Amino acid sequence: MRRRPGIAGLQNAAATRDQFRLVGENVAKVRTDVMKEQLATFRSQLEEFARKHKSDIRKNPIFRQQFHEMCAKVGVDPLASNKGVWAELLGIGDFYYELGVQIVDICIATRSHNGGLIDLLDLRKLLCQKRKATLESLSEDDCLRAISKLKILGSGFEVISVGRRKLVRSVPTELNKDHSGILGLAQAEGYVTVEQVEKEFSWSTGRAIDALETLLKEGLAMIDDGHRDGKRRYWFPCVTVSSDTTATEAKS
Amino acid sequence: MQRLGDFRLPPFFSYPPYFTLQPVRETREKQVQLWKDLILDYCRSQRVHTISLEEDFPLFSNPKIERSLSHEAKEVFLAALVSEGRAEWMDKGHKKCLILWLRIQDWANFILNFVKDNGLEVMTIEEIRSGIDTRGTELEGIDRGVLMRALRQLEQKGKAAIFKGTSADDEGVKFSV
Known part of the structure; x- marks a missing residue:
């Protein structure tokens, strides 16, 4: 045109x-x-x-x-x-928000006992007690989802894998590889000795003691000098299968 | 759940590290708190009024896990009770400790309620400590010193009058309820 x-x-x-x-x-x-x-x-x-x-x-x-x-x-x-x-x-949001609040509750209530690190299974047991529900009614997946939502709070809520267990961390502790290695080793008996740690990881004594001292300071470990062999044992309440210990703590 | 006679022991009593004094402050505080509560609960339920650090005390060792408290640990836990007015050292060497599962003032109220409930007006000191009326109650076997201090508190409030008899055995108290 x-x-x-x-x-x-x-x-x-x-x-x-x-x-x-x-x-x-x-x-x-x-x-x-x-x-x-x-x-x-x-x-x-x-x-x-x-x-x-x-x-x-x-x-x-x-x-x-x-x-x-x-x-x-x-x-x-x-x-x-x-x-x-x-x-x-x-109403699915409510379900997880409620769960999240209960998780925070339990983590805080048991913190003085376990230093802010709790076995996911222990946490689930305590949650079920609180909700008066059976363990089957609340899956690990549910807890993990609720915890992932808690990250927004920025208070260091996180799930870490140690050995074959999952631990929920509610304090912003920096756990390095040495520390999680020790926690993994402790799962067998609930405690470790400096010797055990040295042998297992072929570390120097200094490195083993250093890592253990950090865990002690963070409140994740407790010392036990009472054994007959006289060797200091480091116990870890967070990996000890003692659901009834933590249960009473949470109630009180 | 471990037991000591009819007393249910708390779970921490079976966890070895609680028998070693913890070096980290926060962990130590938690440990001391648990032991303080345990000592008071146990003494109250078993009507134990004094603990001697030199002698064996069933609460201070757990044969099941082969752990027992060191002398230092015992002293730390008891000293914590002393600082809260829930215990008193009976000697300068800290060898014997008086456990107040009720504070003096609470004892005074307890006694007052007891005589009210039982319609008692005049009792001798020995009757309170070992008479028929108080048998099986928490007053049975109460430390004489503690009892006298509680009664004196009542006397100050005008709720009781202590009177002396011919000998120490005759000492008595008249309650004005």
């Missing part, structure tokens, strides 16, 4: 632009409508799902885990906010 000069030409161009805009708006509106409809369907289906399975989600740990996997696939984090559609509909 040859471009024509003059007022008419300008008006024409404006009219064409208007038409394009109108069509464009129409398309956008249709798209939004479709989207809205899809969302409505999604929402109603979700509501139905929630109605049907709410109690399952609250009660059944395996179902909870599957639900989380499903959410992860869709790219939604149901725990991201307590105000989101998911949380409102499913």
